[in-house]
Amino acid sequence: MTMDMLFDLPAMPAQPALPGLSTTSDLVTAAEEQQLIAKIDATALAPFRFQGWTGKRLTSSFGWHYDFDRGRLEPGVPFPDWLIPIRDRAAAFAGIAAADLVQALLIRYDPGAGIGWHRDRPAFGQVLGISLGAPAAMRFRRRAGAKFSRVTVPLAPRGAYHLSGMARDDWEHSIAAMEETRWSITLRSLRTAAGDAR
Numbered sequence: 746m747t748m749d750m751l752f753d754l755p756a757m758p759a760q761p762a763l764p765g766l767s768t769t770s771d772l773v774t775a776a777e778e779q780q781l782i783a784k785i786d787a788t789a790l791a792p793f794r795f796q797g798w799t800g801k802r803l804t805s806s807f808g809w810h811y812d813f814d815r816g817r818l819e820p821g822v823p824f825p826d827w828l829i830p831i832r833d834r835a836a837a838f839a840g841i842a843a844a845d846l847v848q849a850l851l852i853r854y855d856p857g858a859g860i861g862w863h864r865d866r867p868a869f870g871q872v873l874g875i876s877l878g879a880p881a882a883m884r885f886r887r888r889a890g891a892k893f894s895r896v897t898v899p900l901a902p903r904g905a906y907h908l909s910g911m912a913r914d915d916w917e918h919s920i921a922a923m924e925e926t927r928w929s930i931t932l933r934s935l936r937t938a939a940g941d942a943r
């Protein structure tokens with residue numbers, strides 16, 4: 746075998762750190778990243794609210810809105826035009842229909858803000874996230890007897906992740922408090938009546 750043959754081998758797909766998790770490090774360009782950050786900052790962001798408690802991260806949602814104070818999903822304002830191309834590109838990365846991504850959540854994490862351990866609300870199906878501005882580590886955990894199994898996945902700015910299957914439904918995730926400002930766009934489908942996270 747020659748060296749040429751070795752280098753002609755097709756690129757192996759990256760082994761997923763968790764079943765149901767896939768990531769890409771380059772969903773948007775640096776110029777698009779700056780435009781998206783400007784669009785998010787121009788949106789009326791409000792501190793995330795959870796049953797009367799207010800979080801440090803700032804959020805705004807489109808399409809559907811999960812009201813944590815009332816514990817229910819409510820129809821929200823339609824997606825702004827600037828989000829449509831990015832939704833379409835994220836859907837293509839995940840191999841799902843763009844029209845199924847009916848909710849968008851914009852988040853700005855200023856220094857000191859993070860997101861605690863959770864699974865996304867079961868009313869939602871698949872979850873896609875786009876990272877902007879600064880790298881972050883998404884931590885995953887799942888109970889294994891008296892302990893937790895843990896996996897940490899780096900989130901590159903301008904990259905994206907897709908959570909489905911076990912990574913979506915069985916594992917919790919969190920992001921430690923940021924040192925630098927990070928923005929994210931989360932896109933979600935609704936769970937089907939059959940219960941599939943589609």
Ligand SMILES: O=C(O)CCC(=O)C(=O)O
Pocket residue numbers: 850852860865874875918920929930931
């Ligand atoms: O900022 C992120 O990428 C994660 C957001 C998240 O986990 C959520 O909103 O449920």
Ligand SMILES: [Fe+2]
Pocket residue numbers: 863864865918
């Ligand atoms: Fe989440």
